[in-house]
Amino acid sequence: MINLSSARSPTPTFSLPPSSPYPKPPTISYSLLKASYPPTPTGQSLLFPARWRRRRRTPSVPQAIASASLESAQSVLEAASVLAAIILVHESGHFLAASLQGIHVSKFAIGFGPVLARFVANGVEYSLRAFPLGGFVGFPDDDPDSDIPTDDADLLKNRPILDRLLVISAGVAANVVFAYLIVFTQVLAVGLPVQDPLPGVLVPDVRNGSAAARDGIRPGDVILGVDGASAPSISEVVDLIKMSPKRNVAIKVAREGMESLELNVVPDESSDGTGRIGVQLSPNFRLSKVRPRNLAEATTLAGKEFLGLTSTVLDGLKQIFLNFSQSAGKVSGPVAIIAVGAEVARSSSDGLFQFAAVINLNLAAINLLPLPALDGGSLALLLVEAARGGRKIPREVEQRIMSSGILLVVMLGLFLMVRDTLNLDFIKEIL
Template identity: 80%
Template structure:
């Protein structure tokens, strides 16, 4: 029997992080549950180097509409190496969990592999073959149970298949447990070192982007402006401002704007008229936040901060999976493979150290959750077969049936993984420029 963290381990479903609340500056600040901007493209559907406008084509929109960055490029050899190292470490932790759970119980192990397919490099120690393989879609821990050339007697009590159900459950679930623990330790390390990002709301609405030639551009609104007031009243929420613009086509909308280098600017913006009669000015709008870092002062505080952030990231990953299954026809084409993940990881590594921490934590949690799904070739599939055996009163599933189920699952996983590698490689910017 082989336990595999297969290609699904690195297929990232689209998901939407949620903002965490922030308490008073004089009390314990609550770290935000939204990853830093450099990490957000990794948590959202793929795009082809285009900005995703908030709330429609023009006229502003809601902050939950999505990110404005995309995955499309490799950001340099050092950042690529850092991202690839994160993935390699996560695979090692996952498979190391299986390996330790088996060896600590005295269960025989024959192979420990990172990757699938042809062996690129290997060595043998303690009767175990350690190998690096060609396809970076996960890894596996192999047992003599499946090796026809093994000289271990089939009735050996230390073979995995001959161990009680509980022993096998511990081995199968240990990889997931290792990734969950590793994700928490990563967040804990972030709290103690670089700190967690905190968003503190400040007055006004931010204008991240202004479309050239739009009403906003003609009337003097610029990217980076902060709208402090509208028609003599304090700035409303994003949705309220959008409603005002929609109902003011062809009429002046007075705006008080804070601009870098000046105290404030008074503008009069006349929204253009859409075909349906509503107004538009051609901007992005978002709540205005001040980003800061919070670091724990002691281990007790670090535990509180890390636990909050860990739970927030876990909820993000689970929500992403739920949305993927609920909208599978729309989200299936937006799942990212290893190449896209490394591309985003490289961007994260280049832009922010705190983003790299959360990149690693999210990948760990994603790997853990997806591997629990009861699908062939995943840990959840192996666990499901063991639980079926337990429900049958300990009567084992025929070995041939089990092998067919797992082999078909591995074939599908490898084919899907290769497809994603090719697709994501062709979507890289420098590859598209060559074609």
């Protein structure tokens, strides 16, 4: 985001694609300020009660404290560093677009609120601030303490529409370019992950005390058949379980080190009368990597992966707006971002490449929305000015629109930070 007045402009958002091969909570998209959880195709939400979704088997309080190991701290630091780098790239796009055109810039900040550290160089104040809700680039256009004349041609507000458009859109452009470079680096450094489908449905987790746990299903089992139906899909497993409350269901599973087993499971009855056995389900696949033989092939592979991630992010955002009433209560903030990033880092350091690329793409897409406090809101005001034949919108009107949006977004961000922190598993255990 850029700061066209004395107000602060936050920088949202990102999403993790459901198709990512790296271990993470499935079908969840996050953002720096908000996120949506589109309806999951895997069906695990149909088998878990709401309070158990996205939840692993929870350790005791001593175990939770002990789990805060050096490895966990390192993965959290890695995820936070990725988040900070994305914000830095976005704001650097605005900053460079202004500086290269000779436009006056007064501030460059990562975060909002109280200043933790600052220094001044070439008349620009660079600062790190307390709340990691984004960042801003400040311009002295309306700063009463600035000694720059208000009619200076190098103030942003006095520049032609095209110059201002380049400054406003440069943050989005920087994130898109950075996302491609991340994918290209991933292809060269570690290869491109590819999912090779395997038969059956994987059971990553089983809730303690559930029907599945009582009747012998274990984490890591692969469901090969249900009631005689072989090679079922996730949706088929879910449908058969839902239709069989308190009725014996024959489930054939493959277990490591053993031949296939035939288990008789009696689903519990949910409040809506459907069956539930208390397992998490996911596609069964083997992960392999494709490595390029030369730079040309690396460019092609990176381009295809980049377009695929872009399509996934846009589809996910579309689902947010099409199902907003269902997803509004599942909005998450920076704490959830770092939590999922830390899980990706613990599972596979390779996954941080895709994690970072998707954050960039989601940030770019969200910032183009014509909403106050986003780059798209500033672009919309600029287009209105162009439609008026270059006649500027009254400064007071523009500031009221942007300031109200900024205030709303910052308040929402603070609320989400508190809520997401309270929703962390180890915090729930302590409370």
